[in-house]
Amino acid sequence: MLRLEPRAAPSTLMAWLSPLLAVAVTMVCGLILFTAVGKDPIASLKVFFYEPIKDVHGWSEMGVKVAPLLLISVGLALCFRANVFNIGAEGQLVVGALAAGAVILALDDDTNGGAALITLAVLAGAAGGLAWAAIVAWLKDRYNANEILVSLMLVYVAELLLSWLVHGPLIDPDGFGFPQSRLFSDGFLLPVVLPGTRLHLGMVLALVASVGGWIFLARSFAGFRLRVGGMAPLAARYAGFSSRRALWGALLVSGALAGVAGAAEVMGPIGQLTPSISPGYGFAAIIVAFVGRLHPVGVIFSSFVMALFYIGGELSQTRLGMPSAITGIFQGLLLFALLACDVLIHNRLRWGN
Amino acid sequence: MTPGPIANEPRLVLSDIVKHYPAVKANDGVSLSVEAGEIHAVLGENGAGKSTLMKIIYGVLRPDSGRMLWNGQDVAIANPAQARALGIGMVFQHFSLFDTLTVAENIALGLPPDTRLDALGQRIVATTRQYGLELDPDRHVHTLSVGECQRVEIVRALLGKPQLLILDEPTSVLTPQAVERLFVTLRQLAAEGCSILYISHKLDEIRALCHRCTVMRAGRVTGVCDPREETAASLSRMMIGSEPPRLSQHAAEPGEVMLSVRRLQLPRAHPFATELQDISFDLRAGEILGVAGISGNGQQEMLAVLSGEDRRIAPDVLAYKAYPIGHRPVAWRRARGMGLVPEERLGRGAVPELSLADNVLLTHQSARTLRRGFIRHGALRTLASEIIGRFGVKAPGPQATAMSLSGGNLQKYIIGREVMRHPRVLIVAQPTWGVDVGAAARIRAELVALREAGCAVLLISEELDELFEISDRLVVIAKGRMSPAIETAHASTELIGQWMSGLWPETGVSGGVVHASA
Numbered sequence: 001m002l003r004l005e006p007r008a009a010p011s012t013l014m015a016w017l018s019p020l021l022a023v024a025v026t027m028v029c030g031l032i033l034f035t036a037v038g039k040d041p042i043a044s045l046k047v048f049f050y051e052p053i054k055d056v057h058g059w060s061e062m063g064v065k066v067a068p069l070l071l072i073s074v075g076l077a078l079c080f081r082a083n084v085f086n087i088g089a090e091g092q093l094v095v096g097a098l099a100a101g102a103v104i105l106a107l108d109d110d111t112n113g114g115a116a117l118i119t120l121a122v123l124a125g126a127a128g129g130l131a132w133a134a135i136v137a138w139l140k141d142r143y144n145a146n147e148i149l150v151s152l153m154l155v156y157v158a159e160l161l162l163s164w165l166v167h168g169p170l171i172d173p174d175g176f177g178f179p180q181s182r183l184f185s186d187g188f189l190l191p192v193v194l195p196g197t198r199l200h201l202g203m204v205l206a207l208v209a210s211v212g213g214w215i216f217l218a219r220s221f222a223g224f225r226l227r228v229g230g231m232a233p234l235a236a237r238y239a240g241f242s243s244r245r246a247l248w249g250a251l252l253v254s255g256a257l258a259g260v261a262g263a264a265e266v267m268g269p270i271g272q273l274t275p276s277i278s279p280g281y282g283f284a285a286i287i288v289a290f291v292g293r294l295h296p297v298g299v300i301f302s303s304f305v306m307a308l309f310y311i312g313g314e315l316s317q318t319r320l321g322m323p324s325a326i327t328g329i330f331q332g333l334l335l336f337a338l339l340a341c342d343v344l345i346h347n348r349l350r351w352g353n
Numbered sequence: 354m355t356p357g358p359i360a361n362e363p364r365l366v367l368s369d370i371v372k373h374y375p376a377v378k379a380n381d382g383v384s385l386s387v388e389a390g391e392i393h394a395v396l397g398e399n400g401a402g403k404s405t406l407m408k409i410i411y412g413v414l415r416p417d418s419g420r421m422l423w424n425g426q427d428v429a430i431a432n433p434a435q436a437r438a439l440g441i442g443m444v445f446q447h448f449s450l451f452d453t454l455t456v457a458e459n460i461a462l463g464l465p466p467d468t469r470l471d472a473l474g475q476r477i478v479a480t481t482r483q484y485g486l487e488l489d490p491d492r493h494v495h496t497l498s499v500g501e502c503q504r505v506e507i508v509r510a511l512l513g514k515p516q517l518l519i520l521d522e523p524t525s526v527l528t529p530q531a532v533e534r535l536f537v538t539l540r541q542l543a544a545e546g547c548s549i550l551y552i553s554h555k556l557d558e559i560r561a562l563c564h565r566c567t568v569m570r571a572g573r574v575t576g577v578c579d580p581r582e583e584t585a586a587s588l589s590r591m592m593i594g595s596e597p598p599r600l601s602q603h604a605a606e607p608g609e610v611m612l613s614v615r616r617l618q619l620p621r622a623h624p625f626a627t628e629l630q631d632i633s634f635d636l637r638a639g640e641i642l643g644v645a646g647i648s649g650n651g652q653q654e655m656l657a658v659l660s661g662e663d664r665r666i667a668p669d670v671l672a673y674k675a676y677p678i679g680h681r682p683v684a685w686r687r688a689r690g691m692g693l694v695p696e697e698r699l700g701r702g703a704v705p706e707l708s709l710a711d712n713v714l715l716t717h718q719s720a721r722t723l724r725r726g727f728i729r730h731g732a733l734r735t736l737a738s739e740i741i742g743r744f745g746v747k748a749p750g751p752q753a754t755a756m757s758l759s760g761g762n763l764q765k766y767i768i769g770r771e772v773m774r775h776p777r778v779l780i781v782a783q784p785t786w787g788v789d790v791g792a793a794a795r796i797r798a799e800l801v802a803l804r805e806a807g808c809a810v811l812l813i814s815e816e817l818d819e820l821f822e823i824s825d826r827l828v829v830i831a832k833g834r835m836s837p838a839i840e841t842a843h844a845s846t847e848l849i850g851q852w853m854s855g856l857w858p859e860t861g862v863s864g865g866v867v868h869a870s871a
Binding site: 008009219220221222224227228231232234235237238239240 | 374660661662682683684687693695697700701702703704705706707711714715716718723726727728730757
């Protein structure tokens with residue numbers, strides 16, 4: 001009989017292997033799933049996992065999805081390490097997009113733009129996300145409100161706010177009443193980093209954030225305080241590290257990064273404000289952060305896996321006639337598989353009794 | 354209680370018990386025999402395998418191999434319920450009582466669901482009378498003292514009419530007077546034929562109480578003896594392989610007052626905290642001031658105030674070198690020469706998952722370890738290696754995680770870490786709690802060395818032996834109040850024990866008592 005036996009010490013090897021194992025388990029489940037709905041499993045998996053990465057165009061499209069996922073998940077990795085469960089990055093992304101879009105709509109006269117104004121708009125996005133996260137931090141700090149609930153509920157507030165604005169004050173006057181803003185002029189769009197594709201500067205910002213986050217956590221004293229606060233709150237109190245500072249710091253940084261992701265979306269592939277800016281990047285980034293082991297560099301790998309699910313999901317809708325829920329199913333499978341595989345970090349499998 | 358079915362058979366015989374854990378062999382061929390009506394001590398350091406053996410007898414753990422004979426019959430005990438059915442009772446070191454329930458309700462939880470509370474109450478009263486245990490079945494557990502909580506556990510075990518009662522470190526939380534009363538009860542039980550297995554590492558108690566003693570070291574039995582014919586030194590040799598070094602007494606030369614507390618009063622922060630009512634003392638350079646008292650009498654709360662974690666007090670209640678610091682945060686106090694070694698090593702004194710090197714950074718934040726907000730990892734490793742070398746910490750190296758060390762080694766490391774900061778004031782809570790005898794001696798020697806170097810040391814401890822061994826003066830904390838200070842040379846265990854129950858003369862005592870606020 002197969003049974004679990006506790007390990008004397010957690011296995012470092014399994015800590016790194018577990019995400020890979022989880023991806024493999026997810027693929028096996030995908031195979032079973034495709035077979036069950038009567039599709040050729042191998043051909044379907046090929047559409048899902050190979051088609052998106054077979055050429056440069058495919059990789060650049062992956063990059064377009066990786067950019068927001070990576071930006072957000074780097075921030076969430078910091079947050080979760082500090083035991084601050086911000087699961088409302090989606091809302092912070094929306095408000096960031098809204099802030100950047102509002103600044104652009106106020107300044108854009110079809111002739112201006114350029115590096116300075118683009119920077120201003122991105123900073124506005126960061127400020128928007130930061131402000132939205134600050135509400136969570138304040139409610140937690142002042143009233144000890146549960147940050148999981150508050151940040152989640154603020155997602156819906158943000159989405160309704162966006163919806164109201166694009167139906168009303170920010171609507172395109174020449175848009176035949178469609179609920180969307182004017183298209184931003186070219187001077188306000190993020191430059192493309194790979195000519196001939198949609199891959200924009202957001203990818204570069206995301207990589208910078210990832211490396212910056214890594215240096216912060218591994219090398220800086222502030223990062224150390226954050227980690228100690230998450231791992232052992234009593235030790236942090238003993239050392240004199242402020243838990244309030246960690247709460248505010250973690251939420252503001254992750255909010256700002258989600259805000260930048262939102263700004264990059266509307267100033268990149270979308271090019272205007274619409275009622276729906278993100279296909280759930282803010283939620284998917286939670287899975288990305290955990291699959292990437294809450295490591296700011298590890299999340300680069302998991303962002304690519306998650307981007308693959310998004311594009312593979314789109315392709316299997318058009319090519320295989322699968323429903324759009326397929327992306328969500330794979331995301332869920334991956335998180336589930338990861339949690340299951342993580343059991344092996346502290347336990348090992350043994351035969352016999 | 355009722356004698357065994359075959360009077361000549363030993364009550365319990367264990368032979369060649371083996372139990373492996375993933376990393377260690379906790380029991381390696383242990384044999385033990387207990388006669389009816391015998392008080393049998395199992396002596397050993399922490400980690401010697403005593404608790405594992407008791408859990409095997411009580412059915413909490415299954416041995417990997419070995420035989421167990423109960424009144425001459427081969428038995429394999431699958432769970433505690435079966436052990437109780439056979440007549441084995443156990444009182445654990447850590448109580449499992451619900452604070453919000455009454456004594457009778459707590460005891461009823463372990464009995465069949467159709468037990469009537471009123472009938473149970475009468476049985477409890479009858480049992481407590483029989484053994485002089487004094488316990489009101491209708492009181493809520495949160496109103497009981499620790500000693501009374503232990504009585505609840507004992508009564509719970511006695512209601513099962515046991516033929517064998519196992520007590521795991523029963524006196525670690527008791528005042529000396531309560532220990533005496535416990536011994537009276539245990540002797541009465543033994544006289545009635547009940548066998549007692551008494552787990553302890555306190556040599557004096559074993560010599561005073563027990564008929565026979567099995568000594569364990571590193572999972573094996575190293576000797577069986579009659580403790581009444583042994584000396585503390587010979588028992589200790591069997592337990593640790595060598596005698597612990599004795600520390601020389603020291604004539605106190607009181608220095609400058611480094612830390613003074615005046616009329617510290619503090620309401621409780623949560624319902625199970627202790628309210629601080631009246632705490633005053635002076636701590637001088639070059640002395641060790643011992644704070645005696647049973648856990649839960651306000652030590653935690655006082656520590657939080659002294660460390661700076663709790664700053665709900667007026668600034669001038671607490672003074673450092675006559676300078677009010679009640680409002681100053683932890684880092685401020687540490688930067689000016691105050692240090693603290695907390696009671697909980699893992700999770701407070703050290704972060705379990707972090708390396709020893711990283712754990713240095715909890716309290717060493719200077720130009721040596723930090724540059725422009727960035728960590729100098731090389732310097733941390735060097736410091737960690739120095740601590741490991743200088744304080745005899747058994748660790749693979751500075752990269753080992755804190756949780757991979759044994760309790761005693763981690764404690765040596767934490768004390769070493771604080772000593773390396775050359776503190777002017779060091780506050781130490783329960784420094785040798787759960788630490789083996791060798792490491793405890795080393796830790797006490799470090800504290801004494803620190804005092805010789807002119808540091809003011811506040812030693813909060815439950816171990817009276819330790820307090821008497823190294824303190825220059827003693828105070829007692831009880832129910833959130835603090836006694837006057839007394840020179841250790843003029844104090845006796847009886848006096849301190851009496852003070853520990855909150856009874857001390859309010860003002861000026863003759864016979865060498867120096868009033869705390871003098």
